[in-house]
Amino acid sequence: MRSSEWSDRNGSGGEGMVESGNLRRGVYGEARREGDEVGWSRVGSRMGTWKVPMSGFRLGHYGRVQSVLLILSWSMVMILVVRPRVLDGSLVKESKRGTRMASSPSPGMERVEENGDDMEEVGCPTARYYPSLVWLHIPKCGTSFSVALHSLLCDGFPKDHEMFRGKWDLVRNKGGFKQLGANASWCHQRMNSAIYRGGHAPINESTYFKAVALFRNPNARLLSAFHHDRHAYGMPRADRERMEMQQRTMQNESELRRFESFVTWPGIRGCQAKMLLGHHCATRRSLSQSDLTSAVRAVDRLAFVGLTELFNPSVCLLHCRLMGYDLKKELEMMNIRPGSYNENSSEIRLDDIGGTELEDLMDTNIFNAAVRRFQRDWNRMKVSSCLHQPRCQCMDGFDNEVQDWYREYQRTMALRRNMTG
Template structure:
């Protein structure tokens, strides 16, 4: 009887689920299987406020082109930035260099529940000290590379290297892709935090599959929250399911589009890759995808259960 009840609940979960990234009937079937395996585990997860307290101060692992807009989800968590006099961190509230302005001038005074990580896109550094406090979103590595390439020269002049970068000649895509391959792996395993990962001037050493395996282990074991850029809305809902607080309209807005008019929900044409594939970061992304899928099941995240959250979208 108990087994039949679990199966019925799982089927109801599947019927309510509408996850479209990566296809998918295959994904939906896998989520159903996980639901059956993990049934009953959610009762052991504890309360959102307990999970948040255990993870504070949060350390935002921010990969380039994986979602600057996530900052507005971070500041919305209860107690992370108590009394913050901003409803959104964007160009309207803090100017075109809103990211640097927030982390250097606002965050230190208002956000005791998170570390004010600056400069952006830092390498992880001391992983042991940050284990269990890491939060971040990951993106399909080939789409991330295409987004990086198309953002060439589009950013505001917020850093010392900005002007130098704008005077550089944009290389052919394959040359650029080969240079930037394994960027997420590098950022997860590099010790020297002084490097600003992902800038055009950061030439990192080639990453190996062993580096990627270590990076993926850290994703599985060291992150308090893992989201997916491709599943932005579901990731925001999951974030609040795990740590509490209410979804806000600002969390669903793209405050740093790659280029004017670019719809963040539309993938780049992969024919531009000309057969190139970042097989190093694919190992890391697969780990992030696995963690995300598991938590979607554990925290009962679906179109139905997130209806209240999604209702605030513009």
Template sequence: MWSFTAAVVTLWSFAAASGSWDVCANHVGLLQLDLSLTPADTSLAVPPTLRAAEPLKFLHIPKCGTSFLNAIVHTPSLCPDLDWRYEVNSDVLSKSFERDFWHECPQVCNQSRFECNSASQTHEGIGSSYSSYKGHLITMMRQPEQRVLSAYHDARFDHGASRYPNVSAYAEGVAGLVTCQLTGAKSVDPVPQCGELQKADALAAAQRLREGFVFVGIMEEWDMSMCLFHKIFGGHCWHSDFENSRPTDPEDTSPYNVSELEGFRDELDGLVYEEAKRIFREQLVAYNVSTDSCAGCWSFRRASGVVETNLHGAARPMAMARMAMAWSMALILGILG
């Protein structure tokens, strides 16, 4: 398995070959970090908070961050057969990359530390399994109306939108989806199957979120969510943690116009989302996560992005040839583990 030491060697080798020493000057602080992702005793890299939460179980709410899988799989000890170059996206896998990953998961991840989801039911509810998952769950949450609009406008996957005449009708049809996923047992995609939900169900869902989840990230605060995740569970902030691997519209990153919903508001999921935000804020304080404390995370993110870009062929051909030579020398010297 390659370590991040290899990535730093590559970065410095590339800078030496191309004369771009400023690249390394900007990230010299990386050399002060614990750069090895695969120490002789892997347990040394795993914080107690991760050990206590294993096996982690990812509750994937529709349109709430498939990209989060990249942060999960690169967390020390969870998926030891995957190195830092592996990404859960269409470049590495196929257009159905999430299902591809779940198919591979039992072979590449340690299921005593990370429980693989079903490849056929990627948005399953936790239902009666909650008692066994309690204390091991992680998830990303999203503002309810934005989640609905993202699902409706998804050009690649239907999410049940074709069953309804317009977006406001669709919104009514999937109202309470998150509440259903947190309390029901069946898949909620393309549509939830929990029947008529009441406020009591949303309160129960919010309670499960607070008592059963060891990490609750917020889509609208993705960067801070990734920093918090690594603060709790260890590992480095890779460039891939911050990429949107499945955008509804690659050309538009702004919030959706909720006027399309003609006044619809998902009151039940709104209640759950407000609880998610409270939990998130509390964890930021508990783990001392702030813009300042995340500086190392942002630096590692930028540096790994430079390395990734160079390794994927964006650099000049001559520089790439020199990089290949640098890699060969590194292998000979035994730098790569």
């Protein structure tokens, strides 16, 4: 075949080999004698250097093999991209009901039950690797949890808690973290978090799969925010000044009356729901029923969900699901930032809020979804194939606490339903 015929058939400049005597010109313009080997550096950059003998190899075969290898290389890239979305050893399937596991169980999986109902077949997965995690740091929902996250993502994290007992500066800025001897620059790149920005950044759908969050009973969260100088992150300055002025005019009134004024101020309620939808905690934004549905579904799509009320079990579950090593550092079980108020010294009780017009109904729905997710994850990991592994052995010690708290939670919810029904 003449070179002109080949050029006409394949297009000028087309990929392939141009025959000229006993020479063949490759796609990269390299003249090689027939029988030489051609190194595919473009494909090799991802898959290693592949060499294909060209003697007796027709040009059409060359193009087809190159296409196959390119497809394989891109397939490997896509596998790496979706790898963080692997849950419990099976690929995630998205559906209208939320995140479900693939129907075919991995080897060694066993069936567990929750509340008498059959659940998905689950097993004990290996620790899941995340190139980065996003911490959804909801105000007043467990600043200390960042210690566990730093331990997960940052090389050089100090193992001796005596080095920084009480130094909650760790969770506020990079400088405080550098003082502890960790590789702060490397950690900062991996942990895309609101920690170093000194705030409470919201998340959106694009980061759900790698987001870690603690949720809290919204009534307790509001009480804590009220006693912490009426914490309202994200509220416009003008609104904040007007709210503070109103609080000053009520200094002689009861604490419950001042709390009522704080809770009913525009933007205060619905913090946890808003932050799941990409809005700051105290943004003055009305949420629709559709927004609530989206926020509830988002809870099931996060990489990890913990509960402030079950702080220590939440750290334990984080180790079991994500970390993959034994939980030995009591540091992570310490609340390194004491609460902003003592509930026993307050005139207001949570029972004074629940079931009244002061209750944060939007965030109550979010918290209920978080409780269901936490309980489901806890029961899924509490199987024999997990409990014998060091990373999950802490679950035995906390299981009674989790189950007792969950029973009390169910009792409280039943009482409220009876009151409103």
